[in-house]
Amino acid sequence: MPVIKRYPNRKLYDTDAKKYITLDGIAELIRDGAEVQVVDHTTEEDLTAVTLTQIIFEQEKRNSGFLPKSVLTGLVRAxxxxxxxxxxxxxxxxxxxxxxxxxxxxxxxxxxxxxxxxxxxxxxxxxxxxxxxxxxxxxxxxxxxxxxxxxxxRGVPSREEVEQLTSQIENLSTKIDNLIDEKTAENDNNN
CATH class of the missing domain: 1.10.287 (Helix Hairpins)
Structure with a gap:
């Protein structure tokens, strides 16, 4: 499994290929069947879900209509x-x-x-x-x-890709909830 390190300057480094890689390069690895893990160079925090979300965002910007607006709106709403x-x-x-x-x-x-x-x-x-x-x-x-x-x-994700993305979004959602809880507790302690 390729491990990609993300540096503070937001550059991505493929530790297997020993070279810098772009979001498009990561997307290509995934399309070729690779399971990719992205970690923060300093903290070793897993940034895979965030990076995959960025890839989807970039594809949506380039290919307007990659995902139907109703799907995106529904995801945000619910x-x-x-x-x-x-x-x-x-x-x-x-x-x-x-x-x-x-x-x-x-x-x-x-x-x-x-x-x-x-x-x-x-x-x-x-x-x-x-x-x-x-x-x-x-x-x-x-x-x-x-x-x-x-x-x-046409760039429509497969069932496996959707399941993988769903899992990663759920993990990201849990992390966000934990950060919010920590911030709330920190603010309560300061007051």
Missing amino acids: GGDTLNTLRRNLNSPLELLKHVDEEIDKRLQTLVERGEMARDEAISLSEKLIAAGQEKSKEMMPGQQRLERLLTV
């Missing part, structure tokens, strides 16, 4: 709540498929209990439905792969 909603929405298609499978099994079980279908028939039908669903998923994959490539080309 803080962590929006991120939790985003996380749930990313997981919801998988949850929906799970619920569909459970509902099919439940209905087949009811037919077996009523004597309207033999257990073997229910198992066979369940397997056929699962196989048909998997076949449909395979048919959709080329379209899904094209969509993923299109989104990547």
Whole structure:
């Protein structure tokens, strides 16, 4: 994992490559799959989340519309709540498929209990439905792969990138809350 040191003059130094690096350079490392850690040269404080936020900010400045205004406004308005909603929405298609499978099994079980279908028939039908669903998923994959490539080309972050960013924003939010609490306690002690 490349470790980037941030100096007081805001310069960034890649300790692995042994050279200075820009925010764009860090973004490129991340796009190439590297897990990057950014630390303050003096205090060794982890600045990864702050740096990734700066990268997003810079990309937004250059590529006006990188993130829709509604997403940015929602993030500011709701803080962590929006991120939790985003996380749930990313997981919801998988949850929906799970619920569909459970509902099919439940209905087949009811037919077996009523004597309207033999257990073997229910198992066979369940397997056929699962196989048909998997076949449909395979048919959709080329379209899904094209969509993923299109989104990547347009700079839309992947699910993994969003989850990583969400985690880093949550860490940053916790640090900010702690700093506010410390400052409040310090002010209370001075009064």
